[in-house]
Amino acid sequence: MxxxxxxxxxxxxxxxxxxFAPMTVSxxxxxxxxxxxxxxxxxxxxLTRDQALEQLDEQAQAARTEQLLRGSLGETYGGAFFDSQQGKLVVGVTDPAKFGDVQAAGAQPRTVRFSSSRLDDVVRGLNEYRTRARDDSGVTGWYSSARDNQVTVTAKPGARAEAMRFVHDAGVDTAPVRVVESRETPRxxxxxxxxxxxxxxxxxxxxxxxxxxxxxxxxxxxxxxxxxxxxxxxxxxxxxxxxxxxxxxxxxxxxxxxxxxxxxxxxxxxxxxxxxxxxxxxxxxxxxxxxxxxxxxxxxxxxxxxxxxxxxxxxxxxxxxxxxxxxxxxxxxxxxxxxxxxxxxxxxxxxxxxxxxxxxxxxxxxxxxxxx
Missing domain, CATH: 2.40.10.10 (Trypsin-like serine proteases)
Known part of the structure; x- marks a missing residue:
């Protein structure tokens, strides 16, 4: 496309x-x-109408392909994302020898450093630590991204050092982690x-x-x-x-x-x-x-x-x-x-x-x- x-x-x-301010019923x-x-x-x-219809078809196929490769690639699977510019699923693998498997499924392979399960382990570790730690870190959230192949921890402005200490104290693998300051205040x-x-x-x-x-x-x-x-x-x-x-x-x-x-x-x-x-x-x-x-x-x-x-x-x-x-x-x-x-x-x-x-x-x- x-x-x-x-x-x-x-x-x-x-x-x-x-x-967000409260709003009354009336x-x-x-x-x-x-x-x-x-x-x-x-x-x-x-998008134009034709582009929107085409993207819906492409991403539906991408979702099916992702599920297939997630299982077949095992621990080498490094996450996947849909590239709307190309209309293709991009799949990360930690082992370049798996490129052929990805291409055979109709997706575009790329080499990544961290597996999807490794990123998930970091998120899980932060979640577990948060349940038992005081919330004085200035951290507002965290997520894993297949496109970035890392875990992003968001922190309030000026709280970067506190957030990094939060990550360190959680005892998680810090290699895939980056800390980003954000004014975002979710509610x-x-x-x-x-x-x-x-x-x-x-x-x-x-x-x-x-x-x-x-x-x-x-x-x-x-x-x-x-x-x-x-x-x-x-x-x-x-x-x-x-x-x-x-x-x-x-x-x-x-x-x-x-x-x-x-x-x-x-x-x-x-x-x-x-x-x-x-x-x-x-x-x-x-x-x-x-x-x-x-x-x-x-x-x-x-x-x-x-x-x-x-x-x-x-x-x-x-x-x-x-x-x-x-x-x-x-x-x-x-x-x-x-x-x-x-x-x-x-x-x-x-x-x-x-x-x-x-x-x-x-x-x-x-x-x-x-x-x-």
Whole structure:
């Protein structure tokens, strides 16, 4: 594919441009949204219609290839990302002798220093240390990136030395780690509605993520077991936050979960499955505060330190979101990806938004995603 376009990337300086303020129920008004999810991709990613359709096909194939190579390459697998400029999956390997295997699968190989499992071990070690250490390091989060082949630890401005000490004290392998100062101040987005609205205990509002047998999944910070919901009516059965950020609500008799996501222009997107998109792939999210917006997956297995506590295993994106978009749906084409957790910035200046992947939610609570 021959195309050159600029996907909007939001830098650390922009992340401080806006902090999310609570919004009342009566003040909530959806922003103007693109007429269709495909048009939202064109708007947010700078694509023509044909380019957007082509990229969806390419990244769907990339996701299948990534899963295949992740298993076959074993400990030599160094992560993968989708290169939207070339329309190809790029796969890192620690052993150049595996180049032929990658090429045979239709992907582009590159030599990397660290295996994916080595990076995951660093993230796991930081997660474990965080559960028993005082939070006085100025660290705001950490994530592994296949494109960078390293673990990035983000710290508040001026806290670089503290963050480096945090990494050292955690006892993890420091070779793959870099520390970056950022003005990003992540917070959860449960102030008002996002996606399809529902209220919790007749006060706070969040959004429906995806329909499952008997109810729907959403963000964990939206409610705790026993809390009642309205429109749709039901009750929280399970909820995890912090640590993770997911929950599921069992709806009352008369409510009918359907495998659809609202695009806020009188249409819906049918959910066909939950195949996980690769790093670099385009994703779109639904939220009734800011409408339908798209971006790209920047990293997976992100750890974020919210004021309420640390959440592990999030996916980092450069799609924008605003208060009230919490719990809302994330899609790659027609494949469910996750539910909105939190972020920084807004849809005027841009920002960083994190979502909780949907498959771990389904597995944790033994739920079946409704598909069409």
């Amino acid at each position: 021959k195309r050159r376009f600029a996907t909007r990337i939001v830098g650390a300086a922009v992340l401080a441009a806006g902090t 003040a909530t008004t959806p922003q103007a949204a693109a007429a269709t999810p495909l048009e939202a991709m064109q708007r947010d990613l700078g 959860t987005l449960a102030d008002v509605i996002g996606g399809n609205a529902y209220t919790i205990n007749n006060s706070a509002r969040c959004s429906v993520g995806f329909s499952v047998d008997g109810g729907f999944v959403s963000a964990g910070h939206c409610g705790k077991p026993g809390d009642r919901t309205a429109t749709p009516s039901g009750s929280f059965q399970e909820s995890t936050f912090p640590g993770n950020d997911y929950s599921w609500v069992k709806v009352d008799s008369g409510e009918t979960p359907k495998p659809l996501v609202n695009n806020y222009q009188g249409g819906t997107v049918a959910v066909a499955g939950s195949n996980e998109a690769t790093e670099g792939a385009a994703v779109c999210r639904s939220g009734s505060t800011s409408g339908w917006h798209c971006g790209t997956i920047q990293a997976k297995n992100q750890t974020v330190q919210y004021p309420e506590g640390t959440v592990n295993g999030l996916t980092r994106t450069n799609a924008c979101a605003e208060p009230g978009d919490s719990g809302g749906s994330w899609l790659a084409g027609d494949q469910a990806q996750g539910v909105t957790s939190g972020g920084s910035g807004d849809c005027s200046s841009g920002g960083t938004t994190y979502f909780q992947p949907v498959n771990p939610i389904l597995q944790a609570y033994n739920l079946k995603l409704l598909t069409q």
